[in-house]
Amino acid sequence: MAIMNRRTSLIVLILIAALLPMLISTKNLKPVLTSQVLEPHQLKEGDLIPLFASKVFQRADGCGAKSYFDLPFCPAGDPILNRMRSTEEIVKGDCFTKTQYELKFKVETVDKILCEKNLKTHEVRKFRDAISKEVDYHMYYNNILLRGVVGIVKEKSLTVDSRTRDYLVKHINFYPYYYENKVVGIYALPDIKSAVDITEDAEISVNFTYSVNWKVKSNPTNSVHQNETAIMKDSEDKESLIFWGAMFCIWLMLLIVAIDPYLQNYFDRYPPRVITLTENGIRYKVHGDDCWRPPYSSLLGAILAIGAQQLLMIILLPFFASLGVFYACDLSQQCQDIFVLILYCISSYFPGYLATQFNGTYTTFGRRECIMQTAVLYTVPVFLTLVVVNSAAWFADIPESATPLGPFVAWGLGNCFFTILGGTRGHPNYEPGKYCATRTTQMVIPWWQSWLISTPAQMLLGGLLPFLFLLGDMDEIYASFLFLKVCGAYFTVFRFFVCIIIMTTVIAIVSTSYQLSCEDFNFWWRSVFRGGSTAIFIFAYGIYFQYRIKKGNLGPLFIFMCYNACFCYALFLILGAVSFYASLYVYGTKKLNLHKRN
Structure with a gap:
């Protein structure tokens, strides 16, 4: 009891020590920021x-x-x-x-x-x-x-x-x-x-x-005074946002480090649980690790395939732009949109093939469902969003924000055709019995499961850490996506994708390694949600960014939210696929090491 009290006191002291700099800096932050801007x-x-x-x-x-x-x-x-x-x-x-x-x-x-x-x-x-x-x-x-x-x-x-x-x-x-x-x-x-x-x-x-x-x-006029005040206040708000984001990240890390030993001791007070086989009263795990396979494998294969296709498009568009075939900034020319739609349709062959291959690795069922899910998983939400945008533009009297639906109908049909074509070419590699190897040795399964490997906790940490890492550049990133930047727009977008993919990969490797060490092999869907959760934070910040630009104008704000939802949905699929394949690599490495030891 005395040891526990000392540990609790130490935890409280650590958290207080982490909060003190934040409280002190709050008093000194505002005068420092206002002194950087020369007030009128x-x-x-x-x-x-x-x-x-x-x-x-x-x-x-x-x-x-x-x-x-x-x-x-x-x-x-x-x-x-x-x-x-x-x-x-x-x-x-x-x-x-x-x-x-x-x-x-x-x-x-x-x-x-x-x-x-x-x-x-x-x-x-x-x-x-x-x-x-x-x-x-x-x-x-x-x-x-x-x-x-x-x-x-x-x-x-x-x-x-x-x-x-x-x-x-x-x-x-x-x-x-x-x-x-x-x-x-x-x-x-x-x-x-x-x-x-x-x-x-x-x-x-x-x-x-x-x-x-x-x-x-x-x-x-009052507009000039309001502009100056808004700019000064925005500078303070931006600096304060970055400061509090960094402080929250540091405090969260200290909190995890402080309470993790306490939680382990709390869960370890119960004896470990084992799965008991009725025959002969011998306790052992019936199936080995190879028996674990993802639930809803057809839907998971469709998500991974679409994410891989979106990543392929991100690589191809700058390549064609460097050749002079595609000029991303010139949105006034309809041929640019048609070129992107045709390129997307042709590349749809790849996700159809990949999704069928993935689903066929684990089961012989659901091939048609997998192809159809791959065909509509991204195109249908985007088309419905465009319908909503056109309706909102009509009600808000903003005709320039409307998008012609004819090319997108052809895009959806072409996407379905090439996806079905690729899906029919995919060959299932399912081998009966391969994924249900029986283990006859005793395998103790721990009773507790750490809160760090739960899906909500991994979505919070896996999404918040990359977002906080990029928080200081989010304004420039969104300005680049909206074609508001003049200098370094391509470099900003390229740096954004490289950093966020590296961060997602590192977090996936660390989280999956810790999860497998706890003998929890359900990493399939968890890795997708963990990687894609960063897009949720980016979507929320996009609303905040657009609100500051439009100064509360609800019509353009709602239309931007719709377009931002399409972008963040694609980003969710990309990061989910990256996180999954990074976790799958860790899982395969662990299995290989176990087979070598055995």
């Missing part, structure tokens, strides 16, 4: 407010945007260390880079030199190409959007030699507006008279200059 009422005359460059893009093709510094402008300014980015910054481009422009609060500037640039011939061509394509740029000053043009084109009738001339803007006039001690607006005008002619392929020296003229605004 703190602005004084002469305060330097950085001007951030975002992106350049064609007026007719906003999808083909690039970073501002992809064009040979003046070099970027010194980066701001430990700068907290808001959600608005991420969804507006995620290319915010500090420039060398110095726009001090209420300080006039006239013809200040930004830099002297010696443009090479290839840089002149790059500027000329941007001017001919009517490329604009975006900047942000105090979280306020600023638009500008790279240059202008003078038509033949306006030139002396009747040639089209390209002129590069080298001087910009900034007109920021302020109300009391707050910046409430800004616009920029290019100085056409000082523009440089870059029509010829020749090196040229350009002095980029700028002027700043402050204007007083007597009646500012």
